[in-house]
Amino acid sequence: MPGEPRPIARPGPAGLRAPAQVGGAISRPERLLPAWGVVLAVVAHPDDETFGLGAVVDRLTGSGAAVHLLCYTRGEASTLNARGASLRRARAKKLRQASSALGVATVTLLGCPDGRLSGTPSAELAAHVTRLAARHRPGGLLVFDDTGITGHPDHQAATAAAPRAGRAAGLPVLGWTLPATIARRLQNETGQTFTGQPPDRVDLCVRVDRARQRRAALMHASQISPTAVLWRRLQLQGDCEHLRWLQPPRQKPDLTTRHANSTG
């Protein structure tokens, strides 16, 4: 913004800022989310929007952004509790309830095969992102890190579609990630796979309030238990979320040059 001092990032009333200059003078990690008025979040499974992206989505919607959600599968392959059609219906319902609790504007739930998303051509997955981006005109896309966080191939396939669509549409893509230290600790404690990123690969570290994420997580009743690893992860993450650019925002034009041109 013209006249705004740089490189110090000052939180505005909304707690958001314009996309950071990548590779510029601003030190990393950034403390504020990009000031996108509209965001398209892309996930593989019902519950990813909450268990993974929940606190970031809450931060965005709480700051006035319209967050639209695309979820590729109905989660019918879950091995927990119910199975088949009843599980599919239940998870769709819980997805809408939890999304509503997080302030999500719209939910688009597709019927791609749960557990076999990586078998769907990436171009086909990306086309859904492109279609929704054309409808909602987001400032950027929000996805899981390309590691898939838990290494789930569905997560990786969902994430891979976003930069593909983002590149075509000129949209930046922000990936939710975990610090490597937390991922290692979770893996050691639980024996489950978690992949994080070292500090030099984390671009944003954003303060969040987890109250709504925790409430929304409880709505996914078939996927959560008092001993779920999620609770331990949220505990270790504390009130910070870490993110990285999978598709960085374009460099803003030089303001001095633009100003000179516009007044010349």
Ligand SMILES: [Zn+2]
């Ligand atoms: Zn998932």
